[in-house]
Amino acid sequence: MTPTPAARFSVAPMMDWTDRHCRVFHRLLTRRATLYTEMVTAPAVIHGDRDRLLGFAPEEHPVVLQLGGSDPAELARAAAIAADYGYDGIDLNCGCPSDRVQSGRFGACLMAEPDLVAACVAAMRAAVALPISVKCRIGIDDADPREQLPRLVEAVVAAGVATVTIHARKAWLSGLSPKENRSVPPLDYDLVFEIKRRWPDLPITINGGIRDLDGAEALLAPRGSVRLDGVMLGRAAYETPEILAGVDRRIYGEAVADVDSFAVMERLEPYCAALIADGGRLSHVTRHILGLFAGRPGARAFRRILTEGAIVPGAGLEVLRAATAAVRRPAREVEDSASGALASDAAA
The missing domain is CATH 3.20.20.70 (Aldolase class I)
Structure with missing residues (x-):
């Protein structure tokens, strides 16, 4: 292309x-x-x-x-x-x-x-x-x-x-x-x-x-x-x-949805797995993705897990998954809180 x-x-x-x-x-x-x-x-x-x-x-x-x-x-x-x-x-x-x-x-x-x-x-x-x-x-x-x-x-x-x-x-x-x-x-x-x-x-x-x-x-x-x-x-x-x-x-006017960052983390896994299998280190990739969820609840935990976990010898995809889960968890908590508030309003 x-x-x-x-x-x-x-x-x-x-x-x-x-x-x-x-x-x-x-x-x-x-x-x-x-x-x-x-x-x-x-x-x-x-x-x-x-x-x-x-x-x-x-x-x-x-x-x-x-x-x-x-x-x-x-x-x-x-x-x-x-x-x-x-x-x-x-x-x-x-x-x-x-x-x-x-x-x-x-x-x-x-x-x-x-x-x-x-x-x-x-x-x-x-x-x-x-x-x-x-x-x-x-x-x-x-x-x-x-x-x-x-x-x-x-x-x-x-x-x-x-x-x-x-x-x-x-x-x-x-x-x-x-x-x-x-x-x-x-x-x-x-x-x-x-x-x-x-x-x-x-x-x-x-x-x-x-x-x-x-x-x-x-x-x-x-x-x-x-x-x-x-x-x-x-x-x-x-x-x-x-x-x-x-x-x-x-910018390009395509009729597409914005790319979902959680999907990006999943799609990054095969690349990281191949890199590790070839003798590379997970940190070679994770250093570039620290800002992915910037501004979201859980972003600080995401960065900490990647920064600390990716440099451990033998670090693998479990580090990516743990970091992603740290962002998903607050997101679910926000949704649950909002749902609870709506339920309370409805009951009132």
Whole structure:
């Protein structure tokens, strides 16, 4: 299943978070959203354990690999290797502000070198038939975003980029930590809409500060004659994954019910069983699902049982079932309480 050049809804690439286990879990909540891998550097793909770095389950489609790098030849080679694994697209990271990324001359610092980014895009396009996208910030450091971002967009459009995802904040390469860079620089959604106004034929996805589907729908709504092509959620989708349960209905307009989280827990069992049988640990999956029942009665017990139980040697499906039961029990208690109240009212 190949995604459109700009997915209407996607889950952002997040280091240490969106690994293959996380993506399988997210796919149980939404069939339609495009999922992204963690960033993988081009040299790692070329010289490292490819199956570990690039392997993914068939049910993850549509899934896009995010590459980090700044050498066009290396990126082209890495893209060709990734294409053989069956990815639906390749994304170039031009937005990560971490020191480790900067030291490798990739990530957000590439916004200062639009011609190099364009050369990277062109090289990957020549190497593979997959759509090549770029994820960037609106600018870096003291540069004026209304000058820097258009220069980058103009360059990658000329190179044939399929879509651009814009995190609508600046990145400060010094003075702010990567965590602070996700929230401290102010959002500028207006600039993203202005870019779409200037390049109406370029598919543009907006990212940054979107906390729920209400916010996603608001950004997908037209502003005058301008309409963005997609929204990308990061931390909100990870920390409160039940958001994803309504994506197919609300964002894609499908006549379906929102996915039931209890059903997700049941459907996750075969995957966890196969992982454990293959020598993996239950905690590799459970660390990603701690927020599934966030805000519900029993959610704290759910998290505690998973956190404590999944790290015990030999932990298996009984931990998933015990955690789920901790949420079902309060739900039944609420229903019983409500039924009792109704019975009392009727008797009165």
